[in-house]
Amino acid sequence: MTATVGQQAQAAARANDVWKVYGSGEAQVIALRGVSAEFERGRFTAIMGPSGSGKSTLMHCLAGLDSVTRGTVSIGATTVTGLGDSGLTKLRRDKVGFIFQQFNLLPTLTAKENILLPLSIAGRKPDPAWYDTVIKTVGLQDRLDHRPAQLSGGQQQRVACARALVSRPEVIFADEPTGNLDSRSGAEVLGFLRNSVREHNQTIVMVTHDPTAAAYADRVVFLADGQIVSELIEPTAETVLDTMKKLDAPAEVGN
Amino acid sequence: MFRATLKSLLARKVRLILSGLAVVLGVMFVSGAFVLTDTLGRSFDSVFADGFSEIDVNVAAKPKVEVNEMEGEQTAAPLPAAVVDRVKQVPGVASATGIVNADGARVIGSNGKVVTSFGPPQLGENWIGESDLMQLREGRAPQAENEIVLNKALATTAKVQVGQKVGVLTAFESKKRDFTLVGIMGYSGDRDSIGGVNEVFFTTPVAQRLMLGEPxxxxxxxxxxxxxVSDETLRDxxxxxxGADFDVKTGEQVAADASASLKEGLSFFNKILLGFAAVALLVGTFLILNTFSIIVAQRTRELALMRAIGASGRQIIGSVVLEAIAVGLIASVLGLAAGxxxxxxxxFLFGKLAGGLTLAGIGVPAAAVIGSFGVGLVITVVAALLxxxxxxxxxxxxxxQDVATPDRPLTKVTVAGAVVTGIGAVLLFLGLSGNAGGQTLSTILGGVLFAFIGVALLTPLISRPVVSLLGAIFSWSVPGKLGRLNSGRNPRRTAITAAALMVGIALVTGVTVILDxxxxxxxxxxxxxxxAELVISGQQGGPRPPSFDPGVLDKAxxxxxxxxxxxxxxxMGRIDGESTWVAASSDIASLRQIFGAKATAGDIDRLGPTQMLASSDTATSRGWSVGSTVNVQLTRGEARTYTISGIYESSQLTNPVTLPATAAKDFAIPQPIQGFIQLAPGTQVADVQPQVETLLADSPEVSVADRDAFxxxxxxxxxxxxxMIQILLALAIVIAVLGIINTLALSVLERTRELGLLRAIGLRRGQTMGMITVExxxxxxxxxxLGVAVGSGLGxxxxEALKDEGITDLILPWGQMGVFLGLAAIIGVVAAVLPAVRAARINVLGAIAHD
Structure with missing residues (x-):
């Protein structure tokens, strides 16, 4: 089944009949079975699904971290599929930002240095006004000279968010950004992600399995068995939970 | 990016210190060698400049046989006294003084033993009066035939005082002669000797007779x-x-020449030290390679993050290489300073040993600085490249993701190892079989290097079965079993660590096999x-072999x-213009029988005054046969023509040529240096030996020993x-030990969580330490x-290649090899101490929560 979701022509990221197959023969695993999806500019989209549904794989493929077996992926005007290493490097440097479940900050660098790392890798100077805005939004003004080890989990994730935002990427991919946080810190981070979409027109694609987190998004795409099976616009935690239950049900029957 | 690299470097300083230490030690060797030879070289310069400062122009006869510094002291041909008068007539000459100055004046100290020298000559000279440079400190000048003056350094070493009787062996008399010490002299600036030279001053006629052999x-x-009149004008x-028979030089030239010949010896010494530095650095390369590999593996997540946020592959390479450059630079600076x-x-030690050589200031030649930084940087960067x-x-x-690093197959590395080992074997074969076309030494060295790298590449494959076999010894205990499994866990890492140790041990084993x-x-x-049941000989300490009174031979x-x-x-003599070792025998018939020599041509039982014997090898290579005539120039006298009267088999008697006893008077040392005594059947060695000892009372340089002792x-x-070689190679082994410590420390760090888990489920501290030690x-x-095996193979x-040179027995030093293996076990235990303590101290709770 191929579900096409999203109607806006101005897509920040697009998947077109994407298949992803790992291994071969008996060990063959089909992670994605012809997924087509568009992620609109200036929107906060969540990808949900049970474990093994292919949600992380979809994100990895969209971000150009993993190759697709069939189909095409594009980010903005760039077709990701078929890019070489240097093309992918340039794409990651200029068009994509990442937020990870494990924060992935460099322990040796201060918060400020971590935030500016993508720009320094690209050899660019930060736009001071935007930098100040980002710092203010994440609320890290007085923590900039601290090392990650001196920051709480929530603060570390906010540093990671600032790092993703500071280079104004076309799209930010967030992989379970609240998975390692307590609910209060998680709420802070999610609220701040939503604000960056509303106030600064940022595009965010977030993978999560937490209905509360998904409720912060403008739109939720549901995956099961490598296919898009459902979608919610303006979700709440309850509607997300209901949809998830429905998704789980046929699987249980199938067993 | 640059900043991130430096910061990560600083955060890892302890880890890098160990690998940096390997470079520091290697670089230290390099810069130390240069500094040592430079300092000694300049010290020699100043010694000779001083020693010849009283000379405007020096006249000497051309030496008959050129002898280089490695072969002994040059002996100048004697100059007739008439030349002094002739030179005095040359306009511009203010004064001309005839000098007697020859090596071989050996003083017998107050303890009855001959004062020896480790390098500087022991000169016998004529006393020509005091000057600005030379002054009598005590007593007076020698006037009678039996009077001598010593320099202060020699008098101090020999513990003799003015007025005492002193025994002296001279160039032409290896039988003790007693003199009265009438004075002690020294040099300006309160120096007891120049450059540690021992000097005995005689009256001129005595010096001429005893030191030059001719009045x-x-x-x-x-x-x-x-x-x-300028020195140069006078010289010309x-x-x-x-005319052309004389060497006429200014004092400065003589000083420069004398210094240059010593420096040639120094540069040889320098090359040897640099060779050992190269071995140390080769081992260091393995260590650095391993450290950087482990650091990269540990930083996988961090490096992946860099890639995810836009760093290119080249930037990652750059950051690792930058780290290597920083480590290399710091290590080079430290190594240079240590060197x-x-x-x-x-x-300083050399100066002391050489009898008080006054050292010039310590200098750091450009070669030391360039060498240090070049070697330190290049080695580190090359090792970090992979x-x-x-x-x-x-x-x-x-x-x-937690990407489990897949166990990459060893096929590629094994094939590469086989190819490199093959290249090494081919180079070794070419070099050892003498088919390398003039590049024998470099071909052999290249072969050894390739063989080492090749075996190192093959090591991961070998390590699996061997390590599990070795580990089986420890498998009776749980920690032993775990340790064994851990050491087989990462075959590449284990292999490189072991290969570093292999290089040092292989070289030591190889050298031991060859020398044994x-x-x-x-x-x-x-x-x-x-x-011969008894042999007369002495222990050679300096450049001059001990000799004894020929009269002893007849009395014996x-x-x-x-x-x-x-x-x-x-x-050393020149035969048909070629430098050759020349022997002479007091009794050719006895020589033949004592050595069981067989004639391949002619008669080797007698030798006329113009006849000569040659060995079969020499005869073949020079194209001689019985009846050939050859031109022989010895250290003294005119060149003579000898006829080959017999040829003996080289296997029994190795002397290239043997001259009649009469020729020996023209040798640099005109006394016998070895004596062989064959007893009549039924005679007890113990009966004769004391009597020969009595005969040798006046020749204290030598003693008589039975054959086995000889x-x-x-x-x-x-x-x-x-x-000496083992001591120098010990450095390579020390570096390898650093490598083992490093690998273990990093492994412990890597497995923090696992170690915590093991402790949590009840592994005791002692057991944890045991596990690391077994690994x-x-x-x-x-x-x-590996080292013992590779070393035995190379040796x-x-x-095998030296079979023709007379090394016919292959002796494998099993005892030594056993010692090496035992030593390796001890090394392992020592290397494990710090990592094991660290592992045992791991906080169980913290380790499990460790990210």
Whole structure:
């Protein structure tokens, strides 16, 4: 089944009949079975699904971290599929930002240095006004000279968010950004992600399995068995939970 | 990016210190060698400049045989006294003084032993009066035939005082002669000697007779220029007047020449030290390679993150290489500094050993600085290149997943190892079989290097079965089993760590095999061929071999129970223009019988005054046969023509040529240096030996020993050489130990969580330490095993190649090899101490929560 979701022509990221197959023969695993999806500019989209549904794989493929077996992926005007290493490097440097479940900050660098790392890798100077805005939004003004080890989990994730935002990427991919946080810190981070979409027109694609987190998004795409099976616009935690239950049900029957 | 690299470097300083230490040690060796030779070189310069400062122009006869610094002291041909008068007539000469100055004046100290020298000559000279440079400190000048003056340094060493009787052996008399010490002299600036030279001053006629062997001759003539005549003008005038048979030089030239010949020896020494530095650095390369590989593996997530946020592969390589450059730079600076210290210390020790050489200030030559930084940087960067490449291949997705590093197949590395080992084997074969076309040494060295790298590449494959076999010894306990499994866990890492140890052990084993085989072959040959129950010889300390009074030979022959006696003389001579070792025998018939020599042509039982014997090898290579005439120039006298009257087999008697005893008077040392005594059947060695000892009372440089003791004495120099090489190679082994510590420390760090888990489920501290120790011991014993195997192979190959040179027995030092394996086990235990303590101290809770 191929579900096409999203109607806006101005897509920040697009998947077109994407298949992803790992291994071969008996060990063959089909992670994605012809997924087509568009992620609109200036929107906060969540990808949900049970474990093994292919949600992380979809994100990895969209971000150009993993190759697709069939189909095409594009980010903005760039077709990701078929890019070489240097093309992918340039794409990651200029068009994509990442937020990870494990924060992935460099322990040796201060918060400020971590935030500016993508720009320094690209050899660019930060736009001071935007930098100040980002710092203010994440609320890290007085923590900039601290090392990650001196920051709480929530603060570390906010540093990671600032790092993703500071280079104004076309799209930010967030992989379970609240998975390692307590609910209060998680709420802070999610609220701040939503604000960056509303106030600064940022595009965010977030993978999560937490209905509360998904409720912060403008739109939720549901995956099961490598296919898009459902979608919610303006979700709440309850509607997300209901949809998830429905998704789980046929699987249980199938067993 | 740059900043991130530096910060990550700082955060990892402890880890990098260990690998940096390897570079520091290697670089230290390099810069130390340069500083040492530079300092000594400049010290020699100043010594000679001083020693010849009283000379404007020096006249000497051309030496008959050129001898380089490695072969002994140059002996100038004597100069007739008439030349002094002739030179005095040359306009511009203010004064001309005939000088007697020859090596071989050996003083017998108050303890009855001969004062020896480790390098500087022991000069016998004529006293020519005091000058600005030379002053009498005590007593007066020698006036009578039996009076001498010593320099203060020699008088101090010999513990003799003015007024005492002092025994002296001279160049032409190896029988003790007593003199009265009438004075002690020293040099300006309160120096007791210049450059540690021992000097005995006689009256001129005595010096001429005893040191030059002929009355009315001199070694050289010292000229002072008249006012207004430059040294160079005087030199040219005198040279023109005397003709081509004389060397006429200014004092400065003589000083420079004398210094240059010593420096040649120094540069040889320098090359040897640099060779050992190269070994240390090769081992260091393995260590750095391993450290960077592990660091890259540990930083996988971090590097993947860099890639995910836009760093290119080239930037990752750049960051790792930058880290290497920083480590290399710091290590080079430290190594250079340490090397300057070591060089200065060695120069100081050398100065002391050489009898108080006044050292010039410690200098740091440009070569030391360039060498240090070049070697330190290049080695570090080259070693880091492979890990850097691997780092650049980390996929960005690794930032999001716990990517288990897949166990990469060993096929590629094994094939590469086989190819490299093959190249090494081919190079070794070419070099050892003498088919390398003039590049023998570099081909062999290249072969050894390739063989080492090749075996290192093959090691991961070998490590699996061998390590599990070795580990099986420890498998009776749980920690032992875990340790064994851990050491087999990462075959590449285990392999490189073990390979570093292999290099050092292989070289030591190889050298031991070669020297032991040489020793065994020489001993066996000597046992077979020397049919003399007693041998007269001495222990050589300096450049001059000990010698004894030839009168002893006849007296020994007259002793009851002595059947025959042969005295051996030796010197470097020129035969048909080619430098050759020349021997002479006091009794050619005895020589033949004592050595069981067989004639391949002609008659070797007698030798007329113009006849000469040659060995079969020499005869073949020079194209001689019985009846050939050859031109022989010895150290003294005119060149003579000899006819070959017989040829003996080289296997029994190794002297290239043997001259009649009468020729020995023209040798640099005209006394016998060895004597062989064969007893009549039924005579007890113990009966004759004391009598010969009595005969040798006045020749204290030598003693009489039975055959076994003599053979042992002859091969003892090889033992000294072996010890020296082992000490120098110990550095490579020390670096390898650093490598084991490093690998273990990093493994412990890597497995923090796992160790915490093991502790949480009840592994005791002691057991944890035991586990780490087993891992270390398995790695180090594996390395030693490889080293012993590779070293035996290399040694055996060299011995095989030297078969024609007389090394016929291959002797594998099993005892030594056992010692190495035992040593390796101890090394493993020692190397494990710090990592094991660290592992045992791991906080259980913290480790499990460890990210």
């Amino acid at each position: 009315d001759t001199f070694s050289s003539i010292t000229l002072r220029a008249a006012d207004g 005038d005198v040279a023109r007047n005397l 300057i210290g070591v060089g200065a210390l060695l120069a 890990p850097a490449l691997r780092a650049s291949r980390i996929p960005p997705i690794a930032a999001m 085989s040489a020793k065994g072959s020489i001993s066996a040959l000597a046992q077979d061929t020397i049919k 022959k007259a002793l009851p129970g002595v059947r025959m006696v042969d005295g051996e003389y030796g010197d 053979i042992k004495q002859q091969t003892s120099s090889l033992d000294g050489l072996l010890t 270390a011991v398995v790695i180090s014993v594996f390395g030693a095993l 055996a190959a060299v011995v």
